[in-house]
Amino acid sequence: MDMTAMCDVAFLLLTFFILTAKLRTEDPLHVDIPASTVSQVVPDDNLSTLTVGQGKIFFGIEGTDIRKALLEEMGKQYKIPFSAEEEQRFSVIPTFGVSMNQLKQYISLDEEQRKTFPQAGIQADSTATNELATWIYQARLVTRNLKNQELRVAIKGNAKDEYPAYKKVVDVLQRQGVNKFILITSLKGK
Amino acid sequence: MAELDTSGGGKHKGGKIRSKKASTRIDLTAMVDLAFLLITFFIMTTTLAKPKAMDMVMPDKSKKDVQLPVPESRTMTVLLGSKNKMEWYIGAPGKSAPTVDNFGKDGIRKTLIEQNKKIEETHQGPDNYMIVLVKPSDKSTYKDFVNMLDEINIAGIKSMGVVDILPIEVDLLKKDGLY
Numbered sequence: 001m002d003m004t005a006m007c008d009v010a011f012l013l014l015t016f017f018i019l020t021a022k023l024r025t026e027d028p029l030h031v032d033i034p035a036s037t038v039s040q041v042v043p044d045d046n047l048s049t050l051t052v053g054q055g056k057i058f059f060g061i062e063g064t065d066i067r068k069a070l071l072e073e074m075g076k077q078y079k080i081p082f083s084a085e086e087e088q089r090f091s092v093i094p095t096f097g098v099s100m101n102q103l104k105q106y107i108s109l110d111e112e113q114r115k116t117f118p119q120a121g122i123q124a125d126s127t128a129t130n131e132l133a134t135w136i137y138q139a140r141l142v143t144r145n146l147k148n149q150e151l152r153v154a155i156k157g158n159a160k161d162e163y164p165a166y167k168k169v170v171d172v173l174q175r176q177g178v179n180k181f182i183l184i185t186s187l188k189g190k
Numbered sequence: 191m192a193e194l195d196t197s198g199g200g201k202h203k204g205g206k207i208r209s210k211k212a213s214t215r216i217d218l219t220a221m222v223d224l225a226f227l228l229i230t231f232f233i234m235t236t237t238l239a240k241p242k243a244m245d246m247v248m249p250d251k252s253k254k255d256v257q258l259p260v261p262e263s264r265t266m267t268v269l270l271g272s273k274n275k276m277e278w279y280i281g282a283p284g285k286s287a288p289t290v291d292n293f294g295k296d297g298i299r300k301t302l303i304e305q306n307k308k309i310e311e312t313h314q315g316p317d318n319y320m321i322v323l324v325k326p327s328d329k330s331t332y333k334d335f336v337n338m339l340d341e342i343n344i345a346g347i348k349s350m351g352v353v354d355i356l357p358i359e360v361d362l363l364k365k366d367g368l369y
Binding site: 013040 | 229233241246248270328336
């Protein structure tokens, strides 16, 4: 049997997949995002994602250089010194949901152990200096210093959760003057 | 077997005996196997459906003195309740009875377009568009909220806002069993 054509097709498909696809990142907090008809894609850089679901809030930010600088700033804020090695390890964590007290311990774990580590989410009460607000505020400062751009904040909410869970995050954002943000949705037809 | 045949082939006239050429046929089976293995790997590990970004702007809470007065007759308020339902009314709360509506093509989308048209016809331009206020109650889901914003987008409403719900409006939802 002549397999030349089949080989051509296979490699064509392979090239297509390599070029178009983006590696799937493992989400520590699984959320079922709602669907909408908007076609604008989520930006790749200069973005912080707040994942809201199961009554918890997880914080994530793009860019390894920003993550490093952010951890240093957060260490100063909470008077927890982080070593250069810890900053390096932190820079590859895309999303996390641990408090500042537990962060050192969480960073020291390897990738497999991190998956089973009980993450309680980042605390966000009604005070202006709660941990989530501090993370976002410092992330905005770091982004402005390093890239001279305003940080974009995206909210990834669970479709079945009730509205107050989302409102809580918006209140944190609005308290520091962030009135424009992105809601992450999947695509559906009209 | 899988082969790439690039030899000239055919019989030559004259019947001269030629020295046998080395075959240029290559076995492609292993290569095809490998290609499909890689395709499978890429299909399994990657996401093609990229998430979409819905832009959201909330009213600035720190500036209280810049709010423009809005005519009641152009304002439509949508209250999001439980059970994936909502109710809407035009004007001030309590004056006209709210209408319970569903999501979807024949539900709120139709209502939005119809009401928008009606308001544009009955008001003088240029500011004769409808203003939609979305008030999600504590019992509504995040999905309903995103759906509502999406419907407003589809209907092409020029002006909308997300506002906190008032106790009197919660009572309206309670009356219809949506809270």
